[in-house]
Amino acid sequence: xxxxxxxxxxxxxxxxxxxxxxxxxxxxxxxxxxxxxxxxxxxxxxxxxxxxxxxxxxxxxxxxxxxxxxxxxxxxxxxxxxxxxxxxxxxxxxxxxxxxxxxxxxxxxxxxxxxxxxxxxxxxxxxxxxxxxxxxxxxxxxxxxxxxxxxxxxxxxxxxxxxxxxxxxxxxxxxxxxxxxxxxxxxxxxxxxxxxxxxxxxxxxxxxxxxxxxxxxxxxxxxxxxxxxxxxxxxxxxxxxxxxxxxxxxxxxxxxxxxxxxxxxxxxxxxxxxxxxxxxxxxxxxx
Numbered sequence: 001x002x003x004x005x006x007x008x009x010x011x012x013x014x015x016x017x018x019x020x021x022x023x024x025x026x027x028x029x030x031x032x033x034x035x036x037x038x039x040x041x042x043x044x045x046x047x048x049x050x051x052x053x054x055x056x057x058x059x060x061x062x063x064x065x066x067x068x069x070x071x072x073x074x075x076x077x078x079x080x081x082x083x084x085x086x087x088x089x090x091x092x093x094x095x096x097x098x099x100x101x102x103x104x105x106x107x108x109x110x111x112x113x114x115x116x117x118x119x120x121x122x123x124x125x126x127x128x129x130x131x132x133x134x135x136x137x138x139x140x141x142x143x144x145x146x147x148x149x150x151x152x153x154x155x156x157x158x159x160x161x162x163x164x165x166x167x168x169x170x171x172x173x174x175x176x177x178x179x180x181x182x183x184x185x186x187x188x189x190x191x192x193x194x195x196x197x198x199x200x201x202x203x204x205x206x207x208x209x210x211x212x213x214x215x216x217x218x219x220x221x222x223x224x225x226x227x228x229x230x231x232x233x234x235x236x237x238x239x240x241x242x243x244x245x246x247x248x249x250x251x252x253x254x255x256x257x258x259x260x261x262x263x264x265x266x267x268x269x270x271x272x273x274x275x276x277x278x279x280x281x282x283x284x285x286x287x
Contacts, residue, residue, distance in 0.1 A: 002067050004051060004163025005207040008130050010073050011048035014055065017075045017100035018043040023057075025096030033112050038063075038095070049122045049131060050162025055095070056115055064121045065093070066109035073104050129163035129203045136196035144192065147185025151176075151270075152252050152261055154184050161196065163203055170233040170262045171214045172199055180252055180261050182270030215241065232262040240264040250274065 026038035093104035142160040251258035
């Protein structure tokens with residue numbers, strides 16, 4: 001499941017390739033929109049909203065897409081071979097102009113709606129960590145609305161704040177010194193107050209990076225040279241970069257399914273379950 005910074009990067013690539021240019025090719029390969037023809041219309045902009053993509057098109061139309069687990073948008077220069085996205089039967093959308101073609105593969109969500117109706121698709125989302133609507137006070141209020149809810153689950157709920165996925169969930173909990181199973185109401189007030197700002201700094205620092213890194217973003221002293229890019233995510237059972245304790249992993253629900261979660265049992269306080277193997281586990285995030 002892409003994190004908010006990945007979706008932001010995808011929107012930037014699409015915007016650069018499509019915005020301000022007239023569509024010369026349009027093919028929406030989903031039954032509901034199979035006859036829709038957007039050719040001749042100008043793409044106005046491509047905007048990320050949390051983990052959603054909004055491609056706004058002349059005439060008051062918006063093409064809404066969500067990547068979820070397997071979806072991807074690829075941009076190809078005119079005349080270049082379409083490679084790396086997947087086989088042709090997985091293509092769900094094609095938008096092209098005289099210079100570039102954007103191809104959407106395995107898109108689980110693809111809707112064509114009036115721009116004035118965008119709230120139908122994204123109105124439920126909380127403040128966007130990388131968007132102009134960011135409001136740290138509102139995000140914190142949303143997170144604390146259910147004090148009994150585990151911290152990790154609250155962070156993944158896009159209705160609280162939009163843009164955090166399973167990677168940032170684990171990394172944020174480490175930086176806050178709390179396990180993902182600690183109830184939101186039990187997080188010390190000084191740490192809770194800092195949470196929105198830390199989350200925003202992490203995503204902002206990584207939205208233009210080719211490889212995500214959290215170990216050098218917020219720490220003054222920093223980890224050892226040549227340290228891994230992430231503090232805990234994907235690192236079990238290797239040693240914690242701070243204390244040397246073996247990183248642990250277990251599954252945690254996100255409101256839809258169990259997801260692998262990582263933490264340091266020494267640096268992070270709070271309840272935690274026994275560990276479970278990760279082989280074959282797949283990721284999913286609330287929208």
